[in-house]
Amino acid sequence: MSKKKMSPEEIVKYFKDEFKAKVKDSRVEKRVAGVKKKEFVNIWLKIDKSVFKDVIKHLCDIQFPHLAVVSGNDLGSTIELIYHFSLYYGERLNEVSLNISVELPKSNPVIETICDYIPGALTTEREKQEMLGVKIKGIPDSRRLFLPDDFPEGVYPWRKDETGPKDMVRNLHEVKK
Amino acid sequence: MKKKESVKTTTKTTYQIPIGPIHPALKEPVMFEFEIDGERIIDVDVSLGHVHRGIEWAGMQRNPVQILYLAERICGICSYSHPIAFARAVENACDIEVPERAEYLRVIHGELERICSHILWAGVAAHEIGFDTVLFLTWEMREKALDLTEYLTGNRVTKAIIMIGGVRRDITSDMVPKVQETLKYFKDNFEKLRHIFLDDKTVRLRSQGCGVLTYDDALKLCAIGPTTRASGVKKDVRVDQAYAAYGDLDIDYMTPDVLTGEVNGDVYDRIIVRLLEVKQSIDLIEQCLDKMPSGDILSEPKIPKLLARVKKTAGEGIGRHEAPRGEVIHYVKFDGENDNPYTWKARAPTYNNILPWIPMLKGEQIADIPIVAASTDPCISCTNRVTIVDNDKNSRYILNREELHRMSIEKTRRLMK
Amino acid sequence: MRFTMIPRVFMQMFKKPWTNKFPAKYQPSNTTKYLAEVSEGKAKINPPIETPPGFRGKIQYDREKCIGCQLCIKVCPSGAIEFKPDEKKIKIYVARCTFCSQCNDVCPVNCLSMSDEFLLADADLYSKDLIVE
Numbered sequence: 139m140s141k142k143k144m145s146p147e148e149i150v151k152y153f154k155d156e157f158k159a160k161v162k163d164s165r166v167e168k169r170v171a172g173v174k175k176k177e178f179v180n181i182w183l184k185i186d187k188s189v190f191k192d193v194i195k196h197l198c199d200i201q202f203p204h205l206a207v208v209s210g211n212d213l214g215s216t217i218e219l220i221y222h223f224s225l226y227y228g229e230r231l232n233e234v235s236l237n238i239s240v241e242l243p244k245s246n247p248v249i250e251t252i253c254d255y256i257p258g259a260l261t262t263e264r265e266k267q268e269m270l271g272v273k274i275k276g277i278p279d280s281r282r283l284f285l286p287d288d289f290p291e292g293v294y295p296w297r298k299d300e301t302g303p304k305d306m307v308r309n310l311h312e313v314k315k
Numbered sequence: 316m317k318k319k320e321s322v323k324t325t326t327k328t329t330y331q332i333p334i335g336p337i338h339p340a341l342k343e344p345v346m347f348e349f350e351i352d353g354e355r356i357i358d359v360d361v362s363l364g365h366v367h368r369g370i371e372w373a374g375m376q377r378n379p380v381q382i383l384y385l386a387e388r389i390c391g392i393c394s395y396s397h398p399i400a401f402a403r404a405v406e407n408a409c410d411i412e413v414p415e416r417a418e419y420l421r422v423i424h425g426e427l428e429r430i431c432s433h434i435l436w437a438g439v440a441a442h443e444i445g446f447d448t449v450l451f452l453t454w455e456m457r458e459k460a461l462d463l464t465e466y467l468t469g470n471r472v473t474k475a476i477i478m479i480g481g482v483r484r485d486i487t488s489d490m491v492p493k494v495q496e497t498l499k500y501f502k503d504n505f506e507k508l509r510h511i512f513l514d515d516k517t518v519r520l521r522s523q524g525c526g527v528l529t530y531d532d533a534l535k536l537c538a539i540g541p542t543t544r545a546s547g548v549k550k551d552v553r554v555d556q557a558y559a560a561y562g563d564l565d566i567d568y569m570t571p572d573v574l575t576g577e578v579n580g581d582v583y584d585r586i587i588v589r590l591l592e593v594k595q596s597i598d599l600i601e602q603c604l605d606k607m608p609s610g611d612i613l614s615e616p617k618i619p620k621l622l623a624r625v626k627k628t629a630g631e632g633i634g635r636h637e638a639p640r641g642e643v644i645h646y647v648k649f650d651g652e653n654d655n656p657y658t659w660k661a662r663a664p665t666y667n668n669i670l671p672w673i674p675m676l677k678g679e680q681i682a683d684i685p686i687v688a689a690s691t692d693p694c695i696s697c698t699n700r701v702t703i704v705d706n707d708k709n710s711r712y713i714l715n716r717e718e719l720h721r722m723s724i725e726k727t728r729r730l731m732k
Numbered sequence: 733m734r735f736t737m738i739p740r741v742f743m744q745m746f747k748k749p750w751t752n753k754f755p756a757k758y759q760p761s762n763t764t765k766y767l768a769e770v771s772e773g774k775a776k777i778n779p780p781i782e783t784p785p786g787f788r789g790k791i792q793y794d795r796e797k798c799i800g801c802q803l804c805i806k807v808c809p810s811g812a813i814e815f816k817p818d819e820k821k822i823k824i825y826v827a828r829c830t831f832c833s834q835c836n837d838v839c840p841v842n843c844l845s846m847s848d849e850f851l852l853a854d855a856d857l858y859s860k861d862l863i864v865e
Contacts, residue, residue, distance in 0.1 A: 173415050176562030205537050209646040209660035233555035258537030384809035384832050455750055469788040475832045618838045
């Protein structure tokens with residue numbers, strides 16, 4: 139459990155040392171802003187599904203992270219979930235954005251919950267369940283969040299394949315002028 | 316002497332009654348289900364989704380320039396925050412540079428919107444307590460800010476000033492006197508506002524000790540914005556990350572101990588944080604006007620070239636911004652074949668601030684529901700339709716918005732005696 | 733200090749109200765009769781507050797300059813512009829316009845501009861006033 143602040147490259151190295159081959163890809167982006175050219179950092183990590191819960195536990199050891207949101211992508215035969223975290227908030231110009239992406243096969247889209255480490259993840263996990271059809275194991279509350287209760291089962295609005303909402307859309311802009 | 320034995324259970328015995336989204340008393344629908352014992356709330360359940368408009372799906376059929384205007388209409392009061400977060404996400408994904416003058420202009424418009432939003436909130440909070448005179452007073456001050464916005468951008472609310480790679484309109488040197496005149500008006504009247512809110516005994520009695528959110532709860536539930544800063548957690552995207560011109564400016568976290576020296580996490584602290592932020596915004600706009608560099612305001616003025624560049628790039632990016640209510644984050648992914656994004660995820664700040672309602676409302680009285688819910692400044696308005704389950708009498712009755720409001724005012728009158 | 737607002741409320745009784753009374757001081761009991769009186773010159777309408785320069789009101793279109801490049805159609809967020817292929821000119825439906833003025837910025841020959849007209853309410857969405865061509 140290291141309490142001193144790590145640089146972005148050290149953070150990537152920390153995860154790579156722990157999980158070796160399960161960290162599939164990593165990228166550190168630095169951009170500058172303003173006249174004084176202060177920089178801000180985005181880290182993108184791609185990890186394997188099997189070590190996901192361990193990665194989150196290690197992340198909580200660095201500092202309790204701030205989970206912004208989970209976004210989802212439909213990539214054809216897999217679903218990709220991207221968890222947007224941020225670390226080292228609380229001090230001026232120290233924050234690092236860390237984006238961890240996990241791929242799930244469409245035949246078995248199951249992932250574990252992180253609500254036991256981060257209780258604030260409940261809202262965003264419920265949204266992924268109804269919008270993408272991902273099953274989250276161990277979620278405390280699995281009701282629908284945004285979609286109405288009479289929305290048909292098996293239709294997932296964010297997917298681009300046959301389970302998408304294509305038939306349910308009414309294109310108002312094509313109404314005769 | 317009869318001893319009354321009451322068995323308190325915490326299992327929910329409610330079932331869904333469709334008190335639907337379309338109702339004459341509703342403004343923006345959120346449904347709560349409370350479980351109460353007498354006047355105390357024991358448990359809360361929130362259900363959302365009645366205003367789900369399918370905006371992300373509509374966005375995926377449009378090109379980035381069109382999505383800017385779609386994003387503006389996600390919310391009326393944070394109508395600047397969503398386009399700027401989206402523009403930053405696209406600039407991050409496609410590696411588009413923003414000129415320095417444009418970054419300072421973005422900061423000025425963002426802080427002006429923050430002033431408008433916090434003053435509006437101050438009026439709404441006073442209205443929930445029952446102080447309608449203060450509502451009209453603060454909204455009169457807000458008119459001056461809206462006049463300035465109309466002068467600078469062309470419209471009072473939907474500013475349409477952001478473009479990917481910069482801003483659309485400049486603040487020329489003949490516009491600067493009007494900006495400074497409005498800032499002077501705010502500085503003169505800020506003391507009046509502070510005096511009404513923070514020194515008045517009624518406001519203190521209603522709000523101190525009410526709706527407490529502890530430091531641990533705020534951290535664990537990932538709360539954002541003034542709600543979490545009032546509990547002592549130091550989270551502010553402007554101070555934490557260097558984006559736009561915030562890296563150059565003198566800015567710090569606004570927590571209640573800046574003014575009073577202690578942190579309680581109740582409604583009174585949230586009022587303090589928002590008023591301090593108004594003062595901070597006035598100061599930031601002045602710093603920007605002093606330090607603004609010259610140069611052009613758009614890195615790519617020709618739109619067809621910009622769209623062609625977006626079409627060729629394949630990549631993903633995130634953009635964050637500190638809206639008046641908290642952190643806004645947008646994620647966008649392009650696939651390199653067409654200029655419509657492959658995925659767009661927009662997350663408004665109130666999304667994260669819903670879970671903190673549960674620990675804040677447990678243990679409070681029913682008449683406190685409007686002020687506690689309004690103190691987090693939800694962008695899906697405060698509770699409108701509330702179903703109450705009364706454990707003792709075993710009955711359910713429904714309180715609508717007018718009755719809740721009336722009960723809140725009656726409590727104020729009781730406290731004033 | 734409990735009653736901080738009382739001095740202010742007292743002062744308000746002597747000050748002129750800040751609201752601009754557009755169009756009339758009190759709501760007329762019969763609106764159509766009031767409008768008929770205005771057109772005859774018997775009653776007056778208070779003007780609204782002046783709009784600043786650069787206000788984004790109803791769109792104005794200069795037919796002569798238009799070259800038919802269709803760039804404005806590509807950037808309109810609401811699909812309010814229609815192309816007329818036989819004349820190579822456009823037709824704008826103000827009822828769908830969001831007044832963003834993005835088409836003004838994109839046009840290579842500057843044939844579109846925004847006026848300061850904002851009193852555009854109409855019962856018929858496709859009436860003559862709301863179509864610009």
